[in-house]
Amino acid sequence: MKILHIINSLETGGAEKLVIETLPLYEEHGITADLLLLNGTNHPFLQELVAKKCCQIFTLGTSSVYHPKNIFGIIPFLKEYDIVHVHLFPAQHYVAIAKMLSGAKSKLIFTEHSTSNRRFKNKIFKPFDKIIYNQYHKIIAITPAVKQKILAHTDLKEEKIIVIENGISLGKIHEASPYQPNEIASNLKQSDILILQVSSFQEPKDQATVIRALVELPDHFKLVFVGNGILRQNAIDVVNRLNLGLRVLFLGIRNDVPRLLKTSDIIVLSSKYEGLSLSSIEGMASGKPFVASDVPGLKEVVSGAGILFPLGDEKQLAEEILHLSNDADHYIATVEKCVARAKEYDICKMVAEHINLYEEILRTK
Structure with missing residues (x-):
């Protein structure tokens, strides 16, 4: 064959x-x-x-x-x-x-x-x-x-x-070891809470919503983007307009995504729609809570495991992130459900x- x-x-x-x-x-x-x-x-x-x-x-x-x-x-x-x-x-x-x-x-x-x-x-x-x-x-x-x-x-x-x-390759995710935050960027601290989004910079991914959510969060919340695409500069422009340059990192295309997932505290995907998002499954498999927009291609995979927020609603997204960071029991329960769901893929x-x-x-x- x-x-x-x-x-x-x-x-x-x-x-x-x-x-x-x-x-x-x-x-x-x-x-x-x-x-x-x-x-x-x-x-x-x-x-x-x-x-x-x-x-x-x-x-x-x-x-x-x-x-x-x-x-x-x-x-x-x-x-x-x-x-x-x-x-x-x-x-x-x-x-x-x-x-x-x-x-x-x-x-x-x-x-x-x-x-x-x-x-x-x-x-x-x-x-x-x-x-x-x-x-x-x-x-x-x-x-x-x-x-x-x-x-x-x-x-x-x-x-x-x-x-x-x-x-996805579940073994590759499970075996990955986290970085120290300052290994990703010198300005990141152990006390920072890292929000990670892995996605190309194209119209359906809607990185702008996650950036706007950062305005609603305390300064020690930092946002890390992995990926590239034609709309990357648009996202940079939103960051600069909101004076968030010291709180947002653009890492480009990376081959160490499993390690970055393990280093983050909360993983987000803000897409307007997906097919069957591999990034969402990897996020849920990583042992970190996964938060996604409530849209086709994400809600089918995430519902009942991770957390869904209304499309484009940065305030609700920020509230969900704060809830996870302030409630250890909620954080752990979400992680356990995400890991169990990822095993199906x-x-x-x-x-x-x-x-x-x-x-x-x-x-x-």
Whole structure:
């Protein structure tokens, strides 16, 4: 069985992180699983995967992932693998078009990672998207809610879509050791309470709400952001406008997220929506209380374990953070529920379900 995963790049993001953590596990099961990147810029995630020496990594250069020439770059790879497993747009569309142009016999799988995207919101894309989705032998939806979104947008037959929830490497989180606060930044003290958000700086993540919540909190509460993206400067502008420059840290993309999680006191994710957020599961697995906005893709995972606050409500978020910091029993109870919930999302379970799907597809003529 030869499997090829295709994704836009390994710049940052939950789908990208999922790919670099699952590929070594396929090798452990004796399966050849390689990777093709539309853009092979040498980001930290790519460096991390190269160091694992678990697969072949191919790239189509370093030009835009949206360049149509990528379609023709994909075609030769479709002829070399039994199954091609695709993640994210535009890779999803370009692989489907390459399949139509080439007539390659490889079977296609696509994982839909988000409950919301611009194409789902605009009916003008519906006829074209239906053609694209139909080129895939199976669609993996990462939650039942994602499956319903796909069905509503594409009118596909229900049996074409299978729900396989994403997972994380629980062992990597549990085994991580915390930093001393001043190892992260010289101005951090043991007495500081560290609030951590791990997310890309894109419109759905809404870092501004967490920044505004800091205004409602005492000065020894410090906010740490991990991630990068086109809206990072916007977040910096909000920090400067609110005179919070000494209380907010921007660490960029990091490969030591488990250690940063263990160092923090409270973990927050303020997104407007998610697919199935790996950051939320990692946050809950870390042994720290997790607080998230009450939105699709988060409430399904967090409800009954972590704490939910109304989207964009910085005052309520600040109150929840204060409650956790002032009530030790509440803090411990929240941690225990979060850790128990995270155990339901072990990456090994996800990989086993992927392998079962691959085998089923190869048995199908």
